[in-house]
Amino acid sequence: MSPSVRDCLVSAPGKAILHGEHAVVHGKVALAVSLNRRTYLHLKATSDGTVCINLPNIDTFLCWNLSELKQLLEAGQRLDFDLLKRLRDFMGLTNGNLDTSNMATLTFLYIYMSLFGSGELPSLKVSVWSELPTGAGLGSSAAYSVCLAAALLCASGAIPAPLKEWDHTCRWHQEDLELINSWAFQGEMIIHGNPSGVDNTVGTWGGMLRFLAGKIIPLSRVPLIRILLTNTKVPRSTKVLVARVKDRINKFPPIMIPVLDTVDAVSSTCEKVLTEMTREPITGEHYNTLEELIDINQHLLNVMGVGHPALDMVCRVTLAKGLHSKLTGAGGGGCGITLLRPETDSAIIQSTMQDLKDCGFDCWETSIGGPGVQQHSPFSIKEEILEILNRYGVPRVTEQEDGLTL
Ligand SMILES: Nc1ncnc2c1ncn2[C@@H]1O[C@H](COP(=O)(O)OP(=O)(O)O)[C@@H](O)[C@H]1O
Ligand SMILES: C[C@@](O)(CCOP(=O)(O)O)CC(=O)O
Ligand SMILES: [Mg+2]
Incomplete structure (x- = not known):
């Protein structure tokens, strides 16, 4: 019996870089701003002993048995490049050439295994839909990594679920955002190789910011x-x-x-x-x-x-x-x-x-300057996005006497 996790619905914005792309990777200043186009992720607890991802933007739908994944973990080991290598071998990625689907899958498995690896792996399903074009310079990889980090940290209990019954959207506190950002950065490392961290930072905090060697100055x-x-x-x-x-x-x-x-x-x-x-x-x-x-x-x-x-x-x-x-x-x-x-x-x-x-x-x-990563109630999400996520396992929104259920 796998441990149960908290369901959650989160989103993170894409970004545009006004100035400083590439130079920022080499320690120079970048000015970046969040967009009002977002990536949405729904994480749902399941009980069938599998972990599944549905990534319709990139036509990727995969499930693994928890028992298979467990074999990749060594007791008490923290995630490191050894685990990354084991995951690559597990996925059959021996030539090191990661395509769109493999990068997204590896990023998910990396964060999932490292957050849950020291205990029992939970059975769950993650569905993602983005309004951002994939691989077009608007930070879709960072928005994806930020959503994964927020949802998996929240599901694991490492950060609280900030959304109260009466809220439609809610943001996390500073220290929780810092944790989300650091895990999202690890996701970006898998996708970008050598990221500066500017994209995941904008996806986490939103707004316009100046980024220099990991230091963030929000331009209020x-x-x-x-x-x-x-x-x-x-x-x-x-x-x-x-x-x-x-x-x-x-x-x-x-x-x-x-x-x-x-x-x-x-x-x-x-x-x-x-x-x-x-x-x-x-x-x-x-x-x-x-x-x-x-x-x-x-x-x-x-x-x-x-x-x-x-x-x-x-x-x-x-x-x-x-x-x-x-x-x-x-x-x-x-x-x-x-x-x-x-x-x-x-x-x-x-x-x-x-x-x-x-x-x-x-x-x-x-328009620019959308909010950073958020937790949502289904009522705060556009009907058409909810419908897409619905297709992959989010139950319809139903109004009940004791509040809303996902
Ligand atoms: N909606 C999504 N679902 C799954 N994976 C995604 C999604 N958006 C982005 N990705 C991942 O991010 C990669 C694109 O990242 P990248 O080349 O940095 O371009 P971008 O400029 O969009 O960030 C994709 O190949 C995929 O692995
Ligand atoms: C080129 C770079 O400065 C920005 C890349 O942005 P995107 O993945 O093209 O959205 C790389 C980085 O900062 O990690
Ligand atoms: Mg990117």
Whole structure:
């Protein structure tokens, strides 16, 4: 009989990096902001002696017998690279080449086994659905890892379930968020290889923040900024791109180190301008500077080798309408961000979006600064998302005399 765990429903936001992607991996500043698109995860206790994951975004549906998984654990051992290796062998991943599904599966098993490995493994089912495109630079890997960490920590009792009967959404306290963030970072290590930690930090805390060598400074006062997000739909892997930049730095240190320093200066200058914009009346000059910084950084990212013709196209199409864009996230495809000025006419925005869609891209306007990881009651989640999670094991929401049940 496996121990029972707490059911929970959680979500975490995606992110956009304004400046500092890649440079942040090498100890430079990044400015990042959470998005209002999220990943949702439902964890449900079961009693059939299995652990199952349903990941419809990446077409992955898997179950294991607890008895098989138990054999991979050595008594009292903490999770380490030995266990990771045992999990890889268990999954038959001997060539070290992790595809989308294997990375997500390994990340789940790694966090699950390490959180529950010192006791009895519980029988449970985890279903995930994301509004974020997968592998497109908007931090879907971090949102996934943050959700896994929050739900599994909560199910294990390592952190409390903050949601009260009368709440619709609830956040954890600072020390619980720190624990969630540290486990999410381990998930990112499996998916990214050598992550900076900026994405899981934004997914955990939300809002806009400055990130430098693991230190987080939330920017509490930020001007309201509107952006367009464009997904070129060119597939890419963060792990591969981060490794590519590292190779280039190793090959040309005297050339690439100044490039990273310049990106650092771009991020700091942008932060200064954003701060000024909260203290004094916003002028066209502020926006001119933000636009120039976007152009400079896009060139620097091309120098790092993470550009792509589709991203050049995003820059060209938006510039034809007077708007400035850069890639966001790891690049090599994926998404670009475009700054919208306050005076940008909605007709211009609409026609720019149409031009981008005509190139075969997805494009949407978004507001930034969504909340970090949250626990939810089913009533706080959009009907269509609940329906997708329902298909994979969340019972319909029913109103009962004594409250709500999941
Ligand atoms: N909704 C999801 N369900 C399962 N796995 C996911 C999901 N979103 C992201 N992932 C995992 O994250 C990986 C993508 O990570 P990455 O290359 O860093 O791109 P991104 O820019 O989206 O973070 C996927 O290959 C998959 O393993
Ligand atoms: C390139 C990088 O700076 C951001 C990667 O973001 P994403 O996985 O492309 O969403 C890597 C990192 O910070 O770990
Ligand atoms: Mg990622």
